[in-house]
Amino acid sequence: MEDLKLHGFWYSPFTMRVVWTLKLKGLAYENIEEDRYNKSPQLLEYNPVHKKTPVLVHSGKPICESMIIVQYIDELWPQNPLVPHDPYDRAQARFWVAYSEQLVPALPALIRSTTPEEKEKAVEMIWGNFKVLEDHCLADKRKFFGGDKINMVDLAIGSLLTVFVTAEDIKQVKILVAEKFPLIHLWFDNFKNAPVIKENFPDREKMVATLKPIMERMLASS
């Protein structure tokens, strides 16, 4: 029995990546739900540099940064591999994980947007990235970024899309437009229904109910 503890926010895409990884690997862990407005002393001790979640604590040793945690878990527990074996395929997967970072600034932009023009601008930012994924990454119509099975790219992008889709309800905008991005739309459907992901996919209404006040508070303090 491994000594694994996860400090996170269940609704955060970054925590989701780690939860999905642990579940895909069949690993038991203790989930420690942090309060973003009152972070635990343990969290601040485990991640003094950034003071952020998620943090995985393995036998008392903290690992920070979601995709670093995902790779750490994959290196120690090779079942259901999330990182390709071939060096070139691995480099490609790492490239798209790094690329997914470019989607992240759109979240605060969406949160801060109040006027239709601001919302449109934030959505266009995301659409620029979606076009790259549609044209360069999914062009060969693979089922998942990992081919027949999910890999870490699916987790990186899927987690962000989960929050964008929630933001569609909160901000009353359309982001994942099937007509504009058919491949991404299909991929996300496959992803949400994949084994393990399906059983651990956050409930849409619960996400909206949780993220709405958080986003409003962020907007009020910006």
Added chain:
Amino acid sequence: MTEKKNSNGEVKLLGAWPSPFVIRARIALNIKSVEYDFIEETFGKRSQLLLKSNPVNKQIPVLIHGHKCIAESMIIVQYIHEAWSSSGPPILPSLPYDRAIARFWLTYIDDKWFPPLKSIVLGLDTEPIEEKLEKVREGLVLLEDAFNKISKGKDFFGGNQIGYLDIGFGSFLAWLKTVEVTEGVSLVHETTTPGLAKWLQKFCAHDAVKDVLPPIDKLIAFSKMLRANVDLVINPK
């Protein structure tokens, strides 16, 4: 301009001599004794080869290994570690936990530490220079502590050999020195950051590093040109 290094053309690196990100790839190739063609891009103008080999980000460095194109500096470094695993010492730490720590600090260096330094180099007026220098210094305090913990008394972050984090951080040293000279400040110093000061000397003298870190006078001249063309840096053609 192409600088041949006795290669049969199988390995090419698209880059530019001043770029710390390109330097990372070159150090890794040197550690593994890989012969490569260094194809220099012209500042301000992207070549067809670059646009073809990295159509998504359109940035250097790009490693071209046979028909495979690999982009993003630390992804290239990891690829080199894996693809030439039987040649030369390893670049990544062997233990997953040590790798996670090295990757963590690399992310910190790229996302938090380097941006204020870059802003100073480019002469951007986003905030007063003293504030940017203070951020760089605060980061160096964290990195000094990290070095002491990770090196465990040895010469490098990677122990007896230079590794992933040495390469990732060390690639910025010429620019750090350039800022010290042009701004008349001390950033890494034996009194404030003794561990890093010793590490810096050993790193810059390393065989895999010494020929690819640009001379400071050349970088100072280059930085003047950069400041005069900041638009091109931010919005390249």
